[in-house]
Amino acid sequence: MKFLLITILSLFISFFASAKSVTIDINGMKLTYDKAPRLSSVLKQAVKQGDWYWPSSKLFDNKTTEIESERQEIISELKLLLSDSSERQTQVITDLLTQVESWQLMRRISMRIDYDLARIKEQFNPRLIESHYLLRVAARPEIVNVFGTSHALAEMPHLPGAHISVYLQDDDLDCHADSDYVYVITPYGKVDKVNRSYWSNERYELAPGAEVYLPLPESLFSSEVESLNQRIVSLAMHRVK
Amino acid sequence: MKYNKLIQATLLSSAAVIGLGKNVYASEIGTWNLKEKRMTQSDLGGVGLLQTPTARMANEGDLYLNYRDNEQYRFWTVSLTLFPWLESTVRYTDVRTLPFSSDPGFSGDQTAKDKGIDFKVRLIKESQFLPEMSVGIRDVGGNGYFESEFISASKGWGDFDFHLGMGWGYLGRSGTISNPFCDLKESFCDRGLRDGEFLDQGGKFEFDKFFKGETALFGGIEYQTPWAPLSFKLEYEGNDYSRERADQTNDGIVTQDRKWNIAANYLYKGFDFSLAYERGNTLTLGVSYKFNLQTAKQVKFVDTPYSMQERRKDYFENPQGDNRLRTTLRYNAGFALSQLDADKSKDVVTIYGSQEDYRERDESLNRIGRTLANNFPDRVKEYRVVELSSGKPMVETVINAEKFIDFADYVGTDSKLEDTYVRQSPSQESRGAYEVGNAMGFYYGAEMFWTQSFGNPEAFYLYQTGFYLNGGYQFTPSIGIDANAKVTVLENFDKFNFGVDGFESPIPRVRTYVREYVRRSRVMVDSLYGHWSDEIGDNLYASAYGGYLETMFAGVGGEVFYRPVDSKLSYGLDLNWVRQRSFEDDFSLRDYDTLTGHASIYYQMDDWLKDTQLSLNIGEFLAKDKGVQIDFAKRFDSGVVVGAYAAFTDVTSQEYGEGSFTKGFYMSIPFDLFSLKPSKGRGQIPWVPIGRDGGQMLNRPVRLADMTDIRSPFYDR
Amino acid sequence: MIKKIILVLITIHLLSACTPTMRSHYYNIRLAMSSDSDGRMERRLVEDSDVQVAFVKSGDRGWATVALAFNENGQEKWISGDRAMLVTKNGYVIKTIGFTNDLMFTSDLDDLPLPSYQQSSTWTRYQDWLKGEYGYEVYSKFTKVADENIEILGEVFNTVKVRESAEYLGEADNIRFDDQWNNYFWYDKKSGALLQSQQKVSPFADEFTITYASMALSLVGAK
Incomplete structure (x- = not known):
C-alpha cells in the first residue's frame, strides 16, 4: 500500500517537473531524464558501463555563453599582443591563437565526480538541471598532456611518483625555458601555478590525465601577461576536445 | 593523556547513519614525498640563520x-x-x-x-x-x-x-x-x-x-x-x-x-x-x-544541519511546532529566538533574536535557513531574520525561501548562498511588529578576566585573575542602569613593591596609578552608571551615560555613530566630562577632571589590503593631550585578529617617559578554535610594552561601535 | 592539527568568557572527561541490525562502528557516522573517503591474493593519493603465521593468522625508515571467513583495526 502511494506520488511529481527534460551523454551513450536527476543516478548508469577512474572523470554542461565570450576576449587580447611582438614571439602567439580557436568548449563543472562520494555526501550529489550534460569517464589515464607555447604539442606517458620537472626536461617541448612557472589543470578541474625550476625544491607531481599549460613568458614588472595566462588556462579547463 | 580523550571525543558525531552509534573515525593519513616547506627561526626570532635574518618569509599566518x-x-x-x-x-x-x-x-x-x-x-x-x-x-x-x-x-x-x-x-x-x-x-x-x-x-x-x-x-x-x-x-x-x-x-x-x-x-x-x-x-x-592562523580550525561536535531531502514542513499543523522550532533554532542553528511572527495567512515568517554560537555568517544563515525550511511549508516565500543587539533590532536578513531551499538542496551546480538573501536595516514592518517587552527587566552575568604583565622589576610575570560580575535593569529597551563588580580570585600582585613609579611626570597621571587601583581590594566597584541609547535616524545611533564609567574615571558623556549595513566605512563622535576616581575607596573622587572626546572612523580596507581594518580616533585624550590614535587590524581565515595601535599626541617623548609614546598590540582569538562546541566568544590577549599617561583614552562603558557591530562586522563575518 | 591547537588552549583559555562561551567550555570539559569513547555497538544491536556492521579503530583513537552501505562490484563499502568511507576488496582497504589524505585508487585488484592465503602469494600494485602523489608502487607478500584464538563480542574464534609483509617501493625524496611494515588478517578456521584485520594502507597512514562483528555473530548462529 505504502509502496503504491509512493509510486503515485512520484508520478505526480514527475508530471509537474517534466516541463524540462535533461539529456546526458555518457561517453557517447545518451540518456534522457524527464525530471532533473541527481548526479548519483547518472553515475549509477555510468558504472554499469565499466570500472572508472573517478579522479579524472569530468562533467560538462551546455551553459557556454560566458565561456565563448571569454574565448573571444582572449583571442582579441592575443591578437593585440601579436601586433607588437618580435618575430620569434609571433610564431608562438600565432600557434597559441590557433589552439584557442580550435578548442571545443563546454562548461566544466569544477567538482569531484565520484559515485561513492556522491552517494554519501549531499554536496557532491547536485541535481542536474541544465538541459544537456556531457559526462566523460575513463579508466586511469596513463598519459599527461602538454599544450600552450610549445612547438611539440605533446602527450606523454604518466610517470609514477615523478616531479613535474622530469616531464619538462625536453628542450623541444619548451621554447621558453626561462619561464619559472607552468600551469597545471588537475583532472578534477583545479588550476595550479607550479614552480618547475631548478632552484625550487617544492615537490609537485602531475596526476594521471593532468594538462600542463606552458605559458607566455611573464614579466616581473607587469601582470598583464600573467593574467592572460591565467585566463587561457582557465578557459582550457572547459575543453571537451 | 587527557588530550587523547579530548581528541577521541571530537570524533563523536551526531550523524546517525543507518542506525549507527555516534562514533566516527577521522583518521590521519599523511604523505610520502610531499611536504611543507620548512623555515627555521633565528635566535632573536623571525625566519633566519642564528644571529642574522635571511630574506625568507614564512607562510602567511x-x-x-x-x-x-x-x-x-x-x-x-x-x-x-x-x-x-x-x-x-x-x-x-x-x-x-x-x-x-x-x-x-x-x-x-x-x-x-x-x-x-x-x-x-x-x-x-x-x-x-x-x-x-x-x-x-x-x-x-x-x-x-x-x-x-x-x-x-x-x-x-x-x-x-x-x-x-x-x-x-x-x-x-x-x-x-x-x-x-x-x-x-x-x-x-x-x-x-x-x-x-x-x-x-x-x-x-x-x-x-x-x-x-x-x-x-x-x-x-x-x-x-x-x-x-x-x-x-x-x-x-x-x-x-x-x-x-x-x-x-x-x-x-x-x-x-x-x-x-x-x-x-x-x-x-x-x-x-x-x-x-x-x-x-x-x-x-x-x-x-x-x-x-590562516588554517587553524577545530573539529566540532555539532548536529549536522537539516537536509532538504527530508523536510517536515508541518509547523502550522503540529501543536508542538512552536516548541520544536524554538529548540532546533537554538541547538541546530545557534539562534536564540526572542520573538516569532509566523502567521498561517502570510507567506513571510519573521524571527527575532541573536546568533549565539556560529560566528561565521554563512554557517549561521545556512543553519537558520535550513531549520526554517525544515519547519515551514513551501508557501512561505520569505524568511526574515532580525538580529538584535542591546535589545534593539540591528540588522535584518531577508532570505528568499525558494532560492535558499534550492541552494541547500544542491539543485544545479551554480547556486551560492549569498544569492539567496539580502541584508538590510530592519524594515519599518519588522520594527513595528517588534515587541519591546522582551528587552526589558533585570539581567545579570559573569565574565572571567585574566590580567598579566611581563618584565616587571618584582617578578618577570605578574598576573591577576577573577570575575567581573555584571548586573542591571533595563527600564525600556533604550534606558537602563548597569553595574560591574570586579572580584579577584587569584593574583600575585601582592608582590608589588611600589605603587607609582618615580618618574617626575609633567603630565597628569591619568593611567599610571594603575597599580594602586588593581591592588586596592579583592572586591571593588568597577563601574556603575545609567545609560540611554537609541537609533535616532537612518543608520544613525546615539547614546548618553553618566556615573562611575570605568575603573579610573567617573563622569558623563555621549556619542553619536553612523553605521549603514555592510558598509566599509562607519564613523562617530563622542564627548565626555570625567573626573578621576579615587583608588582608596569605591566611590570618592580625586581633583583631576577633564573634557575628553574623539571623532572616530572605522574603515574596512578590503579593497586595498584583504581582511584589514583601520581605525582612527582623533581628539583630546585623558591627559588633555590632543592627537590621534591609529589602530590597524588584520583578520586571518581562522578568525584570529591581530592588531596594533599607537597614539601620537602633542606630548613630547621626554614628557611621556619610558616608551616615548603609547602603543600596543593585541590578538583576538575565537574560543571556537579550541572548543568542540561552536561558540561566538573571543579572548583578547593585549600586549602593551609600556603604558603611561599620554595618548590614553577613556574606556567608555557604552560604545556604539560595539553595539552596532553586527551591522557591518569586521571580526566575525 | 587538533593537538597543536590544544597546546595553545592551555595558555589562553581563561582570558574571558561570556555565558554561551562558558557553556561551550563546560561541554569541552565534559567531553574530555567522558570515558565513553568506545563506539562499539552492543552485541544485542549488532544482532538486530539489518545491515552488516564492523568495528574500526584507527591510530590511537577509540573504536567506531561502521556499516556496510554497499556491497557491489566485488567491493565492500563501509560507512561511518560522519560519512567517512572505507572501500575494501575481500577485506583489504583499497580506497578511502573523508580522511586527511585519501587513497583514491589501488591498481591490479584482480591480483589481490586474499582471501586465499597460499603460502608466499605476492601482490604488486600502485596507489594514487588525493593530496597529489600518484603511481606509488607497493609490494606485498602474504604468509600464514599461526593459529590464534580471537575474541569478538564475547565469543572466541579459532583463526588462522595471515601476515602481509608490505614494502613501499615508491621512491622517496628523503631517507625514510618506515618503508616496510606488516599487516595481519585473521580468518575463521572453520568457515574461512575474515573476522579481523589490522592494516596500514601505506607507511604514512594510521593503522586500521577492523573487526567484522556481524560476520562473527552470524558464524555463532550457524554453530
Whole structure:
C-alpha cells in the first residue's frame, strides 16, 4: 500500500517537473531524464558501463555563453599582443591563437565526480538541471598532456611518483625555458601555478590525465601577461576536445 | 593523556547513519614525498640563520613561538607572518649577566629584561635569476640592545639555501665594509652613539639613525639533509660583539673567537629543536613551535544541519511546532529566538533574536535557513531574520525561501548562498511588529578576566585573575542602569613593591596609578552608571551615560555613530566630562577632571589590503593631550585578529617617559578554535610594552561601535 | 592539527568568557572527561541490525562502528557516522573517503591474493593519493603465521593468522625508515571467513583495526 502511494506520488511529481527534460551523454551513450536527476543516478548508469577512474572523470554542461565570450576576449587580447611582438614571439602567439580557436568548449563543472562520494555526501550529489550534460569517464589515464607555447604539442606517458620537472626536461617541448612557472589543470578541474625550476625544491607531481599549460613568458614588472595566462588556462579547463 | 580523550571525543558525531552509534573515525593519513616547506627561526626570532635574518618569509599566518638560551642571554620571541610580505617579531630578552636594576631592594636578584620589536618586509620574490630580497629593522620598541637595520638576499638551489645580507647597527658592528650610504651623504657615516651607550627612553622609531654608521656583510648557508627532520646552518656574522649589553664594561663576558656559527635543527612532533655553536665559544639551545592562523580550525561536535531531502514542513499543523522550532533554532542553528511572527495567512515568517554560537555568517544563515525550511511549508516565500543587539533590532536578513531551499538542496551546480538573501536595516514592518517587552527587566552575568604583565622589576610575570560580575535593569529597551563588580580570585600582585613609579611626570597621571587601583581590594566597584541609547535616524545611533564609567574615571558623556549595513566605512563622535576616581575607596573622587572626546572612523580596507581594518580616533585624550590614535587590524581565515595601535599626541617623548609614546598590540582569538562546541566568544590577549599617561583614552562603558557591530562586522563575518 | 591547537588552549583559555562561551567550555570539559569513547555497538544491536556492521579503530583513537552501505562490484563499502568511507576488496582497504589524505585508487585488484592465503602469494600494485602523489608502487607478500584464538563480542574464534609483509617501493625524496611494515588478517578456521584485520594502507597512514562483528555473530548462529 505504502509502496503504491509512493509510486503515485512520484508520478505526480514527475508530471509537474517534466516541463524540462535533461539529456546526458555518457561517453557517447545518451540518456534522457524527464525530471532533473541527481548526479548519483547518472553515475549509477555510468558504472554499469565499466570500472572508472573517478579522479579524472569530468562533467560538462551546455551553459557556454560566458565561456565563448571569454574565448573571444582572449583571442582579441592575443591578437593585440601579436601586433607588437618580435618575430620569434609571433610564431608562438600565432600557434597559441590557433589552439584557442580550435578548442571545443563546454562548461566544466569544477567538482569531484565520484559515485561513492556522491552517494554519501549531499554536496557532491547536485541535481542536474541544465538541459544537456556531457559526462566523460575513463579508466586511469596513463598519459599527461602538454599544450600552450610549445612547438611539440605533446602527450606523454604518466610517470609514477615523478616531479613535474622530469616531464619538462625536453628542450623541444619548451621554447621558453626561462619561464619559472607552468600551469597545471588537475583532472578534477583545479588550476595550479607550479614552480618547475631548478632552484625550487617544492615537490609537485602531475596526476594521471593532468594538462600542463606552458605559458607566455611573464614579466616581473607587469601582470598583464600573467593574467592572460591565467585566463587561457582557465578557459582550457572547459575543453571537451 | 587527557588530550587523547579530548581528541577521541571530537570524533563523536551526531550523524546517525543507518542506525549507527555516534562514533566516527577521522583518521590521519599523511604523505610520502610531499611536504611543507620548512623555515627555521633565528635566535632573536623571525625566519633566519642564528644571529642574522635571511630574506625568507614564512607562510602567511604562520605564528612561531621561540625560546633560545645561552650563557649570556635568553630570548623569548613570537614571530608572525602578517602578510606574505611582512614579518613582525616581538621579543623579551633576559640579559643573564646584568641585574634588573642597581637596587636589589627594588628588583631582588632578577636579571635585566628588555622588550623589542622587529619588522621584515619582502621587496622581491625569488625567481630564476633574482634572489628573494627583504629589508628589515630590528629592536625598535625597546632600549635598542640589538638595534639594527638590514637588507638581505636569499637564493635556493635544491636542498641548499644561500643568504647574503648587509647590516647596520648591531648586525654591522664589525664595520668590515664602508657604509655605501656614507659615500652618498656625509650624515650616514656616523650613527651618533658612542660605545656602551644605550637609549634612555627607548621605544621610539629612531628614523634619524637608520642605515647609519658601521656596516658589515653577513650571510650563510642552510642545508636540508636527506633525512627530513634534520637540517644544518652555517653563518658568518657581521657583529663583532664589541658593544654588548651583556658585557657593558667589556669584561670578556661576551667575546667572539670566530665569526662563523654553526647549528643543527631537528624537527620532532612539530617542535623544532636547535643546537648551535656560536662565536667559537658559546652553545645555544633552542626550541620553536609553529602553528598557522590562516588554517587553524577545530573539529566540532555539532548536529549536522537539516537536509532538504527530508523536510517536515508541518509547523502550522503540529501543536508542538512552536516548541520544536524554538529548540532546533537554538541547538541546530545557534539562534536564540526572542520573538516569532509566523502567521498561517502570510507567506513571510519573521524571527527575532541573536546568533549565539556560529560566528561565521554563512554557517549561521545556512543553519537558520535550513531549520526554517525544515519547519515551514513551501508557501512561505520569505524568511526574515532580525538580529538584535542591546535589545534593539540591528540588522535584518531577508532570505528568499525558494532560492535558499534550492541552494541547500544542491539543485544545479551554480547556486551560492549569498544569492539567496539580502541584508538590510530592519524594515519599518519588522520594527513595528517588534515587541519591546522582551528587552526589558533585570539581567545579570559573569565574565572571567585574566590580567598579566611581563618584565616587571618584582617578578618577570605578574598576573591577576577573577570575575567581573555584571548586573542591571533595563527600564525600556533604550534606558537602563548597569553595574560591574570586579572580584579577584587569584593574583600575585601582592608582590608589588611600589605603587607609582618615580618618574617626575609633567603630565597628569591619568593611567599610571594603575597599580594602586588593581591592588586596592579583592572586591571593588568597577563601574556603575545609567545609560540611554537609541537609533535616532537612518543608520544613525546615539547614546548618553553618566556615573562611575570605568575603573579610573567617573563622569558623563555621549556619542553619536553612523553605521549603514555592510558598509566599509562607519564613523562617530563622542564627548565626555570625567573626573578621576579615587583608588582608596569605591566611590570618592580625586581633583583631576577633564573634557575628553574623539571623532572616530572605522574603515574596512578590503579593497586595498584583504581582511584589514583601520581605525582612527582623533581628539583630546585623558591627559588633555590632543592627537590621534591609529589602530590597524588584520583578520586571518581562522578568525584570529591581530592588531596594533599607537597614539601620537602633542606630548613630547621626554614628557611621556619610558616608551616615548603609547602603543600596543593585541590578538583576538575565537574560543571556537579550541572548543568542540561552536561558540561566538573571543579572548583578547593585549600586549602593551609600556603604558603611561599620554595618548590614553577613556574606556567608555557604552560604545556604539560595539553595539552596532553586527551591522557591518569586521571580526566575525 | 587538533593537538597543536590544544597546546595553545592551555595558555589562553581563561582570558574571558561570556555565558554561551562558558557553556561551550563546560561541554569541552565534559567531553574530555567522558570515558565513553568506545563506539562499539552492543552485541544485542549488532544482532538486530539489518545491515552488516564492523568495528574500526584507527591510530590511537577509540573504536567506531561502521556499516556496510554497499556491497557491489566485488567491493565492500563501509560507512561511518560522519560519512567517512572505507572501500575494501575481500577485506583489504583499497580506497578511502573523508580522511586527511585519501587513497583514491589501488591498481591490479584482480591480483589481490586474499582471501586465499597460499603460502608466499605476492601482490604488486600502485596507489594514487588525493593530496597529489600518484603511481606509488607497493609490494606485498602474504604468509600464514599461526593459529590464534580471537575474541569478538564475547565469543572466541579459532583463526588462522595471515601476515602481509608490505614494502613501499615508491621512491622517496628523503631517507625514510618506515618503508616496510606488516599487516595481519585473521580468518575463521572453520568457515574461512575474515573476522579481523589490522592494516596500514601505506607507511604514512594510521593503522586500521577492523573487526567484522556481524560476520562473527552470524558464524555463532550457524554453530
